Amino acid sequence: MSDTETLTRLSTADADGESVTLTVNGERHALRLAPWVTLLDLLRERLHLTGTKKGCDHGQCGACTVLVDGVRMNSCLQLAVMRDGCEITTVEGLAEGGRLHPVQEAFIEQDAFQCGYCTPGQICSAVGLIREGHAHTAEEIRELMSGNLCRCGAYTNIVAAIEQAMGEQAMGEQPAARGDGR
Amino acid sequence: MNRFGYSRAGDVAGAVRERAANGAAAFIAGGTNLVDLMKENVARPERLIDVTRLPLRGIEEREGGLRLGALATNAEVAYDERVRARYPLLSSAILAGASPQLRNAATTGGNLLQRTRCYYFYDTATPCNKREPGSGCPAREGVNRIHAILGTSEHCIAVHPSDMCVAMAALDATVRVTGEGGERAIPFAEFHRLPGDTPEIDTNLGRDELVTAVDLPAESFPTHYTYLKLRDRLSYAFALVSVAVAMELDGGTIREARLALGGVAHKPWRDREAEALLRGQAPSPELFARVSDATLRDARGFGGNDFKIGLARQAIRRALSQAAAGTPQSQTDKRVQ
Numbered sequence: 001m002s003d004t005e006t007l008t009r010l011s012t013a014d015a016d017g018e019s020v021t022l023t024v025n026g027e028r029h030a031l032r033l034a035p036w037v038t039l040l041d042l043l044r045e046r047l048h049l050t051g052t053k054k055g056c057d058h059g060q061c062g063a064c065t066v067l068v069d070g071v072r073m074n075s076c077l078q079l080a081v082m083r084d085g086c087e088i089t090t091v092e093g094l095a096e097g098g099r100l101h102p103v104q105e106a107f108i109e110q111d112a113f114q115c116g117y118c119t120p121g122q123i124c125s126a127v128g129l130i131r132e133g134h135a136h137t138a139e140e141i142r143e144l145m146s147g148n149l150c151r152c153g154a155y156t157n158i159v160a161a162i163e164q165a166m167g168e169q170a171m172g173e174q175p176a177a178r179g180d181g182r
Numbered sequence: 183m184n185r186f187g188y189s190r191a192g193d194v195a196g197a198v199r200e201r202a203a204n205g206a207a208a209f210i211a212g213g214t215n216l217v218d219l220m221k222e223n224v225a226r227p228e229r230l231i232d233v234t235r236l237p238l239r240g241i242e243e244r245e246g247g248l249r250l251g252a253l254a255t256n257a258e259v260a261y262d263e264r265v266r267a268r269y270p271l272l273s274s275a276i277l278a279g280a281s282p283q284l285r286n287a288a289t290t291g292g293n294l295l296q297r298t299r300c301y302y303f304y305d306t307a308t309p310c311n312k313r314e315p316g317s318g319c320p321a322r323e324g325v326n327r328i329h330a331i332l333g334t335s336e337h338c339i340a341v342h343p344s345d346m347c348v349a350m351a352a353l354d355a356t357v358r359v360t361g362e363g364g365e366r367a368i369p370f371a372e373f374h375r376l377p378g379d380t381p382e383i384d385t386n387l388g389r390d391e392l393v394t395a396v397d398l399p400a401e402s403f404p405t406h407y408t409y410l411k412l413r414d415r416l417s418y419a420f421a422l423v424s425v426a427v428a429m430e431l432d433g434g435t436i437r438e439a440r441l442a443l444g445g446v447a448h449k450p451w452r453d454r455e456a457e458a459l460l461r462g463q464a465p466s467p468e469l470f471a472r473v474s475d476a477t478l479r480d481a482r483g484f485g486g487n488d489f490k491i492g493l494a495r496q497a498i499r500r501a502l503s504q505a506a507a508g509t510p511q512s513q514t515d516k517r518v519q
Contacts, residue, residue, distance in 0.1 A: 020187060035188035035230065038217070046205045058218050065283055073287045077217045081188055082210070083234050102394025125283065132282070134261065146417035 001166045020084045024049065024091025033080050040064045040075040043090060051091040051120045055149075063150030065121040065128070066090050069174035072128025074147075093125065103127050110161035114152035122148045126162045130169060138163060183220045187229040190222045191236055194360050200231050202362050202390035209233050209392060211253055212288040214280075217298040223306050224297075226312060234303035238291075238394055241265070245398030249358075252291030252393045256280065257348065259290060269398055270510065271407040271428055275349035277513045278411045288460045291393035294347060294357065294373065295429060297384065297449075298340035299420055301325060310336045312381045312495040319381075327486040328422065331494070332478075333447040336379030342374055342449050347428050349393060349409060351450035352426040352442040355398050361391035374449030379449070401438070405429035409510045410497055411444070421445035423494045429460075436460045441477065441502070446494055453477045465506035467499070474498035 017032040022162045024047060033042065040057070043066070051139070052075060055063030059074040066075045067089040094101035102128045106112070113119045125148045135141045141162050150158065190199035201207050206228035210216055217223035239253040241262050248269070250259055259314045260276035280288065297303070302310045302320050306354055309317035321329055321339050329339040348350050357368045373387050387393065406429035413419040420422035424444035430437045443451040456476035463469050474495050500518060504511055511518065 035186060036183045036220075043416045058221065058285060060213060060280065060334050062283060071286045072283050074214070074283045077214050077284075077287065079188075079210075079217060080228075082213065082234060112200060128286075129282065131258075137514075143417055144282050 008173045018084075020081050022080070023087045024087075025089060027051055031080075035079060035081045037080050037090070038076055039066070039068075039080045039083060040076040042080040043075060043088070043164045049092050051054060051088050052124075053117055053120055055121070057063045060100060060149075061121075062125060063116070063118050063121040065125045065148065067124055067128055070128075070131060072125050089124070089127075094123065095117050101127065102168050103130070103161070105156075106164040106168070108159040110164060111141065111154075112157040112161040113150075118152075122150065122158055126158075126165065129162065130166055135162075135166070141166075184223070184226040186227055188232065189229065190232045192448045194236055194238075194394065195356065197231055197236065198390050199235050200229075200409045201392070202231055205389065207231055212255065212292045214284050215292065219304075221296065222304055223332060226306060233392065242411055244312075244397060247398045247402070248325045249333075250290050250396045250398065251438055252289060252395055255397070256285035256290070256293060257282065259346075260285065268402040268404055269349075269353065271403055271409055271426060272349040272353060272398070274407075274408040275345045275411075275424075275426060276515055278409055278421075279345035281422070284355045290346075290396055290490050293344055294393060294396070294417040295385065295387070296342075296344060299343050300329065300340040300434065300514055303340060305413070312340060312377075314344055315380070315382045317363060322484055324484055326484045328420065328445075329392045329484060330447045331481040331483055331490050332443070333376045333449070334482070334484075335377045335379065337379055338377035338448065340377065340381065340448060341445055342384070343445075343446070344450070345409070345421065345424060345444060347374070348424055348426045348442045348444035350396060350398075352440040353403070354440070355396050357393060359387060359391040360396060361388045362392050363388075365394075366398070368397065370450075371452060377448045384448075385426060401430075403430060403440075405508050406431055406505045408501050408509075409513075410461045410501040410511045410518065411513075412493060412497055423462050423490055423497050425494075425497045426450075427501045427505035429502075429505045431465075431506070434464050436463055436506070438467060441473070441498065442496070446481075446490060451477075460502075465502070467503070470502040472507075473502065 001104040017034045020030050020031045020033050043052050053063040054060035055074045059077045135144045141159050208227035210230045238249045242249045247257040256276050260273045266273045282434050301307045312320050330341045355370045355371045394395040409426050411421045421444045426442045428440040459473050
């Protein structure tokens, strides 16, 4: 689907679409949407939250990862209408009171990106991963971040950043010593 | 994506009625496969019936086993403490598949009904008997690295891509469905079909029927099991060959054994004659080689996938050894031991 086509469909959606209420980054939106609008297109084209990226648009790259009721998902494969009533958190909604989320801080400190295109998805995915609580080792982080591809190959530093953020959380949000940039 | 109508089912009976009334409607739950197929114009439903608000998400105790609600997500099943403790084979197989994001959205019922990832099925510019009956199967003479070696037909050599289903086949699960005629239970081995001359039909689910649950029987194989999945990259790729083994040992003798293969056929592949060779025997490399050869006696390749026969032969032997030793394959450390 071309971008022009996406925009046309979003705009024609308004007239007779489905009534949908979503809370995005704490802000409530009452919308009328055509059922074929994906959560990703809604965020980017309608709500102008362009932090969430469209990579493959087929659930294969993870660039569109957001948190739906706190759970990480590929927003490109979610029809927005089906998430009526949900709370969505995107990369724009992670900072609190002007302070970056610990995972965002860790990505900067560990230099966990190069071009940055996959980064919002990586960060949202990492926040979801930490909340899930199933990763305890670098190996487990790698496995449970496998849904987020990085074509620059920043994986080593991404794993280090997540380890750093997990360590900080384990120490009750105390600031941790800087990582060694592995 | 085509334009389509949308409705949200309030109860199972209503969902079934609506689907029965509209032959071009489709149920949608996690959407991780259907939305993708719709973006590719492979699926073009007139209407989507959203079943995600139906009360089918629970995981409950039942007759010594577990009932997995059709809407329980792949992540919820894989990480459920009872599934992990009693059916580690199922947990392991689910965690070998897809990505965490997809497992958080994808449901048990949807996983059963996911469609093949055959390149020709996905490419609407090419013929495909599964997508357009009677148009032909370019995979037979074309690029067929990922295709089937068992149970193929002249019309289709696609494989079922699920990992979860391979474990459920080995566990002898039962699929519970509801249609206009009421409820029925379908033994797992009879749920998916071989392609034959109707490859467009993946399962024996009726047009109006909705999957409501999967029942796991009491016998759970908590100790001697493995899910060994071999693929082109270590994570987040479909199986070229996968092997699920569930075994019960009595002293030094195999009392019960199940062997199911993924990535090799149009459905999770079980060969009960070959499995029977294991019962009453002591585990040994010679026995496992014999069982492996018997399982693959009718295997045939189509050029690009010839390697799967040798790969499957070794994988079955290795998986049987892992299960007998009680050392299941780790889904984190991918080294095969």
